[in-house]
Amino acid sequence: MTIGYYPGCSLHGTGREYDESVRAVAGALGLTLREIDDWSCCGATSAHSVNPLLAVVLPARNLALAESAGMTDVLTPCAACYNRLARSEHAVATNPELAEKMPRLLGRPFSNSVHVRTVLDVLRESLPVIKEKTVQPLKGMKVACYYGCLLLRPAEIAGGDDPESPTFMEEIVKAIGAEPVTWNLRMDCCGGSMSIPHAESVVRLSRAILEDARSAGAEALVVACPMCHSNLDFRQQAYTNKGETTLPVLYLTELLGLALGLNAESLGLKRHFVSPAPMLERMAVAAKEAV
């Protein structure tokens, strides 16, 4: 199957290992990703904070490019990009007046025919292939599945999942043998882009999330958003410096890649601030004992 691909700016920078692991996993599952040619930034938090119309039109340029390239579905791994693209798709679909204005504002034809999808939605559809291709089941590994906010917004769509009681991520980690823990803050926001202009909020929110996951017995936190990853992984540098316990934060696609037998380096696991190496060693020992 071929699907359109919108990496977004973070996946070309701080979220590089997310891009690497999405591509590696897609390849292993037989999914061909076709990157939208000449894609532009979705506008993220800043566009909707100062000009709500710009926040609809900037992401729509990418939908229009995908449409003219003949794509029907676009995979958007970044939760923040997903939110902006899906909101744009939804706004145009539900507002005929806006739909009529769009080609003029975009400067190109646009009929809003492309469907934006989360990584969870696309992977869940591949569950049978995932189960079949799992060569290294992560038996007994306890993980906290963290959705955060934007993977499930707009709530009318919620990436196809339930906005208040999602299950997609747990379904996927169970399929590769891991054990999702039950915890409280799996849908609470980490503070997102506040990380730069209001870091103290992100420090407060991410600490609460990590502590809750750890007290529920998780050995790792699993995410599907480069902003969540940065706020939860990079911000733990401060903990290491103070000698506090840390919790590895893995992209869902990295975890999946390990189960599919892909090597840790190709999944970008060396790019983290909190090294997942001790956890991976424990995993390898457990796998040997199981043989």
Place this chain on the structure above:
Amino acid sequence: MASTEGGVKEAPRARTLSEEIYRRTGRQPARCYQCGKCSAGCPMAEETELRPHDILRMVGLNQADRLLTAKSLWLCAGCETCTARCPNDCDPASVIDELRSMAVAKQPDTLPRNLMAFHRSFLDQIRAHGRISELGLMVSYKLRTGSLFQDATAAPGMVTRGKLHLGAPSISGVEEVRAIFKACEEEER
């Protein structure tokens, strides 16, 4: 309504905040019955003076002066939890976005410095390159705020992990992106 009595034309009544928000979003903030569900789930509520349900109430009371200068608007993280949980479809997240956009147009001197510097730096990057260079964003933000040392120790770690690109991104459709900014700015006016 305009009246022509005595030949003196009365100025048309200015829209209330509720009416203006309805015009822009199609949502009815007046339907808010103050259940507080939005504020109960708001991750920023413990840091803000005004919580989402306070903001909705003040919109209903047409308190534009107080609202458009409130720092609380700018502390919204945009997680949309309030909107997801509102039982009356008031969409507090979009109401806050519209209030911010009105504040930018009407009260530009009262906006919180760091938060605005971030948004301006971010949008400047898109206008310049069509995409965000995270390094360019940080440099622009630091120059605007003078916070040269905040998170500066992070840079070497980012570089060794291959997470920080030194070159600026570029796309061939950058003029098209600039035209989108222009068209949206004119339309919102």
